[in-house]
Amino acid sequence: xxxxxxxxxxxxxxxxxxxxxxxxxxxxxxxxxxxxxxxxxxxxxxxxxxxxxxxxxxxxxxxxxxxxxxxxxxxxxxxxxxxxxxxxxxxxxxxxxxxxxxxxxxxxxxxxxxxxxxxxxxxxxxxxxxxxxxxxxxxxxxxxxxxxxxxxxxxxxxxxxxxxxxxxxxxxxxxxxxxxxxxxxxxxxxxxxxxxxxxxxxxxxxxxxxxxxxxxxxxxxxxxxxxxxxxxxxxxxxxxxxxxxxxxxxxxxxxxxxxxxxxxxxxxxxxxxxxxxxxxxxxxxxxxxxxxxxxxxxxxxxxxxxxxxxxxxxxxxxxxxxxxxxxxxxxxxxxxxxxxxxxxxxxxxxxxxxxxxxxxxxxxxxxxxxxxxxxxxxxxxxxxxxxxxxxxxxxxxx
Amino acid sequence: xxxxxxxxxxxxxxxxxxxxxxxxxxxxxxxxxxxxxxxxxxxxxxxxxxxxxxxxxxxxxxxxxxxxxxxxxxxxxxxxxxxxxxxxxxxxxxxxxxxxxxxxxxxxxxxxxxxxxxxxxxxxxxxxxxxxxxxxxxxxxxxxxxxxxxxxxxxxxxxxxxxxxxxxxxxxxxxxxxxxxxxxxxxxxxxxxxxxxxxxxxxxxxxxxxxxxxxxxxxxxxxxxxxxxxxxxxxxxxxxxxxxxxxxx
Amino acid sequence: xxxxxxxxxxxxxxxxxxxxxxxxxxxxxxxxxxxxxxxxxxxxxxxxxxxxxxxxxxxxxxxxxxxxxxxxxxxxxxxxxxxxxxxxxxxxxxxxxxxxxxxxxxxxxxxxxxxxxxxxxxxxxxxxxxxxxxxxxxxxxxxxxxxxxxxxxxxxxxxxxxxxxxxxxxxxxxxxxxxxxxxxxxxxxxxxxxxxxxxxxxxxxxxxxxxxxxxxxxxxxxxxxxxxxxxxxxxxxxxxxxxxxxxxxxxxxxxxxxxxxxxxxxxxxxxxxxxxxxxxxxxxxxxxxxxxxxxxxxxxxxxxxxxxxxxxxxxxxxxxxxx
Numbered sequence: 020x021x022x023x024x025x026x027x028x029x030x031x032x033x034x035x036x037x038x039x040x041x042x043x044x045x046x047x048x049x050x051x052x053x054x055x056x057x058x059x060x061x062x063x064x065x066x067x068x069x070x071x072x073x074x075x076x077x078x079x080x081x082x083x084x085x086x087x088x089x090x091x092x093x094x095x096x097x098x099x100x101x102x103x104x105x106x107x108x109x110x111x112x113x114x115x116x117x118x119x120x121x122x123x124x125x126x127x128x129x130x131x132x133x134x135x136x137x138x139x140x141x142x143x144x145x146x147x148x149x150x151x152x153x154x155x156x157x158x159x160x161x162x163x164x165x166x167x168x169x170x171x172x173x174x175x176x177x178x179x180x181x182x183x184x185x186x187x188x189x190x191x192x193x194x195x196x197x198x199x200x201x202x203x204x205x206x207x208x209x210x211x212x213x214x215x216x217x218x219x220x221x222x223x224x225x226x227x228x229x230x231x232x233x234x235x236x237x238x239x240x241x242x243x244x245x246x247x248x249x250x251x252x253x254x255x256x257x258x259x260x261x262x263x264x265x266x267x268x269x270x271x272x273x274x275x276x277x278x279x280x281x282x283x284x285x286x287x288x289x290x291x292x293x294x295x296x297x298x299x300x301x302x303x304x305x306x307x308x309x310x311x312x313x314x315x316x317x318x319x320x321x322x323x324x325x326x327x328x329x330x331x332x333x334x335x336x337x338x339x340x341x342x343x344x345x346x347x348x349x350x351x352x353x354x355x356x357x358x359x360x361x362x363x364x365x366x367x368x369x370x371x372x373x374x375x376x377x378x379x380x381x382x383x384x385x386x387x388x389x390x391x392x393x394x395x396x397x398x399x400x401x402x403x404x405x406x407x408x409x410x411x412x413x414x415x416x417x
Numbered sequence: 418x419x420x421x422x423x424x425x426x427x428x429x430x431x432x433x434x435x436x437x438x439x440x441x442x443x444x445x446x447x448x449x450x451x452x453x454x455x456x457x458x459x460x461x462x463x464x465x466x467x468x469x470x471x472x473x474x475x476x477x478x479x480x481x482x483x484x485x486x487x488x489x490x491x492x493x494x495x496x497x498x499x500x501x502x503x504x505x506x507x508x509x510x511x512x513x514x515x516x517x518x519x520x521x522x523x524x525x526x527x528x529x530x531x532x533x534x535x536x537x538x539x540x541x542x543x544x545x546x547x548x549x550x551x552x553x554x555x556x557x558x559x560x561x562x563x564x565x566x567x568x569x570x571x572x573x574x575x576x577x578x579x580x581x582x583x584x585x586x587x588x589x590x591x592x593x594x595x596x597x598x599x600x601x602x603x604x605x606x607x608x609x610x611x612x613x614x615x616x617x618x619x620x621x622x623x624x625x626x627x628x629x630x631x632x633x634x635x636x637x638x639x640x641x642x643x644x645x646x647x648x649x650x651x652x653x654x655x656x657x658x659x660x661x662x663x664x665x666x
Numbered sequence: 667x668x669x670x671x672x673x674x675x676x677x678x679x680x681x682x683x684x685x686x687x688x689x690x691x692x693x694x695x696x697x698x699x700x701x702x703x704x705x706x707x708x709x710x711x712x713x714x715x716x717x718x719x720x721x722x723x724x725x726x727x728x729x730x731x732x733x734x735x736x737x738x739x740x741x742x743x744x745x746x747x748x749x750x751x752x753x754x755x756x757x758x759x760x761x762x763x764x765x766x767x768x769x770x771x772x773x774x775x776x777x778x779x780x781x782x783x784x785x786x787x788x789x790x791x792x793x794x795x796x797x798x799x800x801x802x803x804x805x806x807x808x809x810x811x812x813x814x815x816x817x818x819x820x821x822x823x824x825x826x827x828x829x830x831x832x833x834x835x836x837x838x839x840x841x842x843x844x845x846x847x848x849x850x851x852x853x854x855x856x857x858x859x860x861x862x863x864x865x866x867x868x869x870x871x872x873x874x875x876x877x878x879x880x881x882x883x884x885x886x887x888x889x890x891x892x893x894x895x896x897x898x899x900x901x902x903x904x905x906x907x908x909x910x911x912x913x914x915x916x917x918x919x920x921x922x923x924x925x926x927x928x929x930x931x932x933x934x935x936x937x938x939x940x941x942x943x944x945x946x947x948x949x950x951x952x953x954x955x956x957x958x959x960x961x962x963x964x965x966x967x968x969x970x971x972x973x974x975x976x977x978x979x980x981x982x983x984x985x986x987x988x989x
Contacts, residue, residue: 044489048496048610055604086607099607304957430918430938434805454919512771512781535767538918540801540808543762543783543820547739547771556850557739559768562912572854576913578764578866579676580858582736586851593768596920597912629780633796633809638944644951644961649970655950656982658966663948665870665927666894666983 042104049105053112056085061117068119068243069388072235074199075120075243079157087113087124088154092132096144098152103278103340107285111333114289115296118392119244121289125282126195127151130400131158131204134275135222138262147202147222159200159225160279161191161249162272171206171272172215176251178207183258185209185221187229187251193399197232197247201225205251206272209265218268222260229254240391277350278343279400280357284336287357287364287396288329294371294389295325301375301384318374325367332360351413358406361396368393418474418569418588420463421528423519423549424494425453425509426487427539436635443539443635450490454602455534457497459592461599463532464498466566473569476500480522482507482515488618496605496613507623510631516548517626523553529588530571535560535595540632546593556590562597667700670755672746673718674765675710681867682828683761685721689828690821691759692722693788703727703753704835707734707745712837719835721828727753727840733849736856737765741848743772748842750777755816762820763866770820779816786825803918803941823867824924824947865914868897870927871946873916875901875939877932877953877972881909886976887931893980893987899923901933917942932972935960952976 042050061078068075082088091106092098106128113121135148135158150156167173176189187207203223210217223230233248262271299322302312312318339352368390372379379386397403428448435444452460460479467474479494480503481487491502503526505518523531533546550557562581563574573584573592605613647655659666669691673684691702704723706715708730715726727749734741746769750758758773760766762784774781782799786807789797795812800822865871872891874884891898898914905915916923918938924945931952933939940963943949951964952972961967968975 044492045610045613047489048493048605048613049607051493052604052607052610059601059604084606085604086609090607094611100611101607105607301957304959306957428802430803430941434802436806513774516771516775538803541784541799541803542781543767544771544774544781547768548775548781550739551743551772551775556848557768557772558851559739560764573851576764577737577856579862579864580856582853582857583855584851584853590851596915601906629774629778629812629814630782631811631813633811635801636807636809638805638807641963642965644964644967646961646967646969649968649975652968652975652978652982655966655968655979656986659927659948659950660986663927663965665948666986 046105046108050108050112052085053109057113057116061113061120065117066382072237072242074245078120079123079199082124083154088127088157089132089152091128092136092148092152096136096148096152102344103281104337104344107281107336107340110282110285111289111292114286115293118286118290119241121286122241122244123196123199125286126160127158129282130160130275130279131202133278134204134271138271142259143222151202156201157196157199158202158204159194159196161194161203161205163191163193165190165192171269174206174208174218176207178209178219178221180209185256185258187254187256189251191249193246194249195244195246197249198245206268213266215269216266219265220262220268220271221256222262223256227254227256239394240388241395276400277353280353281336281339281343283396283400284356284360287360287393288332288336290389290393290396291364291367292329294368294386295329297386298322298325298371298374312374321370321374325370328363328367332363335359351410354406354409357401358403361403364393364396418529420474420477420530420532422456422460422463422477422479423531423533423545424456424460424479424481425537426450426481426483426490427453427537430454430538440635452490452494453534453537455536455594457602458599459532459534459594460494460497460499461603462564465599470566478503480519482509482518484508491618492613493605495616496609497603498609501617504618504620505623506620510628512542512544512548513629514626516545516552518623519549520552521624522621527589531591533591533593535593546591550591556586557593558584558586559593561592561594564592564598667698668703668753668755669695669700669757669759670703670705670750670753671759672769673704673706674761675706675708678710679714680717683823683867685828686823686826687759687761687821688718688721688723690826694757698792701725703755705746705749707742715837716835719833720830722831722833723835724833726835726837728837729840729842731844733844736853737768738849738851739768739772741844743769743776744848745842745844746773747776749840758818760820762822766820770818774818777816777818778814779818780812780814781818782810782812783820784822785819786822803922804944805941822924863895863897865897865899865921865923868925870894870896871899871923871925872896872929873899873933874904874931875933876903883973886973890976890980893983901939930960930964933960934958935963
């Protein structure tokens with residue numbers, strides 16, 4: 020009987036204080052589903068795929084069937100309708116095992132699908148978002164150029180306005196999903212005299228004549244994520260494929276990257292957490308000087324530092340995801356999340372290799388791969404230095 | 418045709434087993450709960466059968482005897498693909514209670530095929546399926562490693578000591594399934610997870626089945642002595658140890 | 667009062683576990699001052715039936731009916747219940763194998779008896795009836811109290827010592843009522859594996875894991891098994907990969923075994939695996955990774971490549987046997 024009286028009061032307290040760190044049942048299920056897939060399927064062949072730099076076609080297909088591709092797209096457009104928290108949880112779990120596969124997902128979901136859903140016309144959504152929401156087609160985001168990596172204001176790729184269509188010429192570099200992706204978002208300069216206000220974003224089908232792919236880049240890490248240079252030579256893009264008003268492209272790209280950073284931060288988190296889990300496991304199994312590594316304070320303290328950093332990153336990422344889900348501004352938070360998560364992933368994976376010692380340096384034990392993968396999270400979708408510019412600019416704003 | 422899959426809510430199989438209250442209770446603190454692995458395989462097979470049935474299997478229902486706390490596990494089964502769920506609101510004190518409650522429900526809501534896992538990974542009863550069949554006066558087949566339905570004809574592979582048998586059976590019946598019934602449990606899709614709350618989970622009152630057994634006290638096995646390491650260049654020593662010390666060769 | 671034991675036969679022969687059951691029943695009966703009744707269903711020669719007396723059976727009931735040539739749960743449960751009622755049995759005992767697990771729950775319901783499965787010891791008390799069983803897949807034990815007058819137990823194999831006694835048991839043909847409506851399931855086909863030692867009753871089990879490096883590399887393991895007269899098993903990843911049939915999978919979700927000697931070859935020893943084999947009396951582990959958890963569970967260990975060690979091991983065992 021007592022509980023019946025107390026219950027309504029309790030509920031009203033909950034309403035008063037909305038701060039809540041608890042995951043919903045769905046969040047937990049999504050995390051478990053991603054964990055099960057990663058541990059059961061991705062782990063089987065991740066070493067081989069890394070060695071051979073093979074695109075994980077089978078996994079892309081399976082993850083599509085499970086609904087991870089397009090998971091945040093509204094059900095109206097065939098997506099999963101999930102929040103960014105869910106996406107972060109999925110990215111972390113997949114990246115613990117195979118961040119190369121996870122990045123395919125990240126680019127698709129948080130850059131391309133999000134961009135088209137947020138800024139696309141109903142016709143563009145019908146034509147491009149629907150197949151991406153179901154995962155039938157994968158997206159790629161073409162921003163970086165040989166001479167404009169982090170500095171996106173100086174686009175050399177040109178989109179000449181021809182009335183009914185635009186004519187694209189130029190080269191994009193380090194493009195993730197360039198091969199696995201079918202739907203490109205291409206950022207190009209239409210009005211060079213206007214600087215970055217002259218830039219446009221276009222939705223481009225990969226099969227458009229005039230588009231060619233350079234060979235798969237032979238990378239240090241994330242080797243089975245397909246990265247290519249993409250060349251445009253007189254590629255015709257219909258006018259209706261332009262996103263937003265004329266000159267909206269730069270702002271579009273920056274907005275997309277705000278959310279993209281959450282995905283990459285979650286990826287870095289997963290890489291770090293995966294390496295840490297392996298280090299913890301190893302230190303509990305391996306003995307040195309007559310006792311388990313975990314019983315050596317030098318190792319235990321390393322683990323404590325790793326645990327702290329991972330948890331810090333997780334909180335920052337989830338906070339930025341929560342802001343995004345609740346319609347609050349999240350650009351600075353996501354820059355902080357990405358900066359912190361990427362740098363800590365580098366530190367944590369390096370320490371994990373150190374704890375595993377000789378085992379850590381050989382491929383079979385995974386942590387050396389995770390360390391190689393961590394490095395890229397400090398570079399792509401805005402280097403750590405760029406994130407500092409974003410953060411400090413916001414802090415110093417008058 | 419309707420299939421019922423009975424599921425238990427059990428601790429994750431990697432759970433560190435601890436007891437509390439003077440070793441009279443399993444310590445559930447920080448335990449992650451899952452669908453009992455054999456039940457999950459049973460569910461997977463039920464869904465495969467439904468999908469391949471061309472509509473002749475209209476529904477797969479899951480049922481659990483348990484308190485409200487087991488609902489996340491039930492919803493996981495809905496996320497995996499069960500059409501609806503029933504929770505019989507009772508503490509699953511022993512197999513007699515669970516089977517008694519299930520039988521009470523099934524008597525009023527008949528199914529053509531009832532699937533149970535052969536064991537549960539917590540208290541290892543291996544009892545509920547057989548008891549349920551007996552209470553309902555239905556045929557049962559145990560140790561089922563394959564179950565097929567073709568033109569309403571049911572064929573079952575049952576593992577026996579030293580081989581296997583193929584059986585046919587009439588419906589309704591109870592199949593008590595083991596490893597092999599499905600390749601591996603399904604991972605729920607994002608859509609399935611989002612749908613889970615929209616599917617019916619009917620809570621029904623317990624009929625008041627009585628337990629006939631009770632756990633008095635738990636104990637952990639004594640710690641094992643350290644492993645004797647033998648050098649790989651000295652296999653003969655291992656054979657001598659097995660012969661003279663362990664006396665098993 | 668009596669303890670009734672269902673003794674399964676395999677092509678007319680009993681196995682060690684049948685005698686273990688009788689030995690166990692004898693010990694309960696001695697405590698309670700009651701009789702041990704063995705119940706055999708199927709065709710078994712009297713000579714073979716008499717063996718049960720040597721382990722402590724006072725009387726042997728035999729039921730022969732060709733409809734009972736294969737295991738039909740409902741019909742068997744009916745026969746066993748009738749026998750238990752006829753002999754006023756308080757305890758009905760089965761082996762904790764596939765047959766026991768199929769029949770015990772049905773008989774328990776019929777007799778309104780509390781059921782305890784996978785028991786590992788003689789009951790610590792008969793009134794109230796309390797007995798120890800395995801729980802959490804070998805990771806713990808529970809002492810279970812039975813609230814009903816009667817009880818049905820399944821005995822985990824290799825739990826008690828087999829004791830031979832001089833008992834001249836009488837054989838009695840039991841004319842149970844067998845109803846046609848109990849045969850709604852029919853056995854269409856039987857596939858027996860012949861010439862192989864069965865995993866569930868093997869004294870020695872030789873088991874391979876991922877460290878075996880591939881399905882085509884099982885020959886050395888099979889050679890060792892042949893030399894030892896052992897059964898062959900495997901770890902879950904191996905059966906999941908399809909390297910070996912799932913019948914060979916031992917572990918939490920596969921078979922739970924308790925041989926005298928278990929060889930874990932190239933098996934790292936995940937907690938789920940150990941759950942299925944930790945009841946083995948002795949475990950020998952061979953693994954290249956000296957930190958593999960299997961060494962925590964093993965009694966004897968060798969760090970090294972199974973493929974280098976296996977042929978040598980088989981050779982040394984042969985030498986020892988020849989000597």
